[in-house]
Structure formats: structure tokens, C-alpha cells
Amino acid sequence: MKKFDNFSKALDNLIGSNDYQPPYPPTIQAGIVALFKICYEQAWKMTKELLEYHGLNPDEFSSPRPITKLAFQHKLINDQETWLDMLDSRNELTHTYSEEDSLEAINKIRTQYIPLFKALREEVRDKWLPEEP
Numbered sequence: 001m002k003k004f005d006n007f008s009k010a011l012d013n014l015i016g017s018n019d020y021q022p023p024y025p026p027t028i029q030a031g032i033v034a035l036f037k038i039c040y041e042q043a044w045k046m047t048k049e050l051l052e053y054h055g056l057n058p059d060e061f062s063s064p065r066p067i068t069k070l071a072f073q074h075k076l077i078n079d080q081e082t083w084l085d086m087l088d089s090r091n092e093l094t095h096t097y098s099e100e101d102s103l104e105a106i107n108k109i110r111t112q113y114i115p116l117f118k119a120l121r122e123e124v125r126d127k128w129l130p131e132e133p
Contacts, residue, residue, distance in 0.1 A: 001129055003046035010039040011117050018110060022103070029102055033093050036109045039117060040064075040090045047071050047120075050128045076128060077120060086113050 014035045020028050044064040051057075051070055064087050072080035089105050 001046075001049075003042065003049050004124055004129060007039070007042040007046045008121060010035070010042045011114075011121060014039045014109070014117070015114060018114075024103075024106070029099070029106065032106050032109065033102055036105070036113065037090055037093060040086060040113075043117060043120060044068070044087075046124070047076060050076065050124065053130055054128065076123060077116070078123075079116060082112055082116060086116065089113075 014032075017028075017032045017035055020032070024032070044067055048067045051067070051074065054074075056070060056074060065084065068077070068080060068083045068087065071077045072083070077083055085108075089108060092101060093105055
């Protein structure tokens with residue numbers, strides 16, 4: 001599944017950002033934030049496609065928040081509150097920039113969000129991927 005592959009590659013890139021430690025040069029800091037936003041986008045789009053494939057009809061839901069809630073209801077993800085916090089972080093980082101917000105987000109990315117992305121990848125790999133023809 002292409003969307004799963006895209007998400008996995010984005011996650012691997014984000015995990016690779018853990019090689020850098022504070023204090024971050026501005027380009028590294030911006031890069032970590034950008035990798036997070038890409039990974040988040042790939043995650044929710046993959047989730048929407050998987051829910052649809054499994055007959056859960058997310059077509060009526062065209063944005064990340066309702067897709068997240070539907071994914072939680074069907075046990076694709078297991079921490080709805082943190083996933084919604086992740087969406088809020090992504091939105092804030094997309095529309096504003098401050099070094100303080102960026103550093104706070106990077107801490108959450110490393111301590112909270114990467115583990116959720118990893119759990120999603122495992123759940124999808126183990127239970128949700130479509131059968132290959």
C-alpha cells in the first residue's frame with residue numbers, strides 16, 4: 001500500500017532526527033518540525049484510506065480530527081487525546097512560528113508523538129494492511 005510506504009518512510013526520517021540534540025541550529029530545528037508535519041500528514045491520509053478499505057466509510061469525514069476519532073473508535077489508534085494534541089501541534093506549527101513553540105513541539109515529538117507513530121505503524125502492519133493480490 002503506497003500510503004503506508006509513504007508514512008513509513010516519513011516516520012523513519014523523523015526518527016532519524018533523534019540523532020540531533022539541543023541546542024539545535026535553526027535549520028535542524030526547522031527540519032525536525034517539517035519532518036513531523038510530513039509524517040503527520042502521511043499518517044492521517046493513510047488512516048483515512050485504511051478505514052475506507054475496511055468499509056468504515058470515512059468519506060463523510062474529510063479532515064484529520066474526525067478521522068482520528070473514527071480511528072480510535074475502531075482501535076486503529078489507542079490514545080485519542082494525544083493524537084488530537086498532535087493535530088493541534090501540527091496546526092500551530094503550520095500557522096505560526098516561534099522558537100519557544102518549536103522547541104516545545106520538538107520535545108513532544110520525541111517523547112509522545114514518535115511512539116504513537118511507531119504504534120500506528122505496527123498496528124497497521126499487523127492488522128490493517130490490505131491483502132496483496
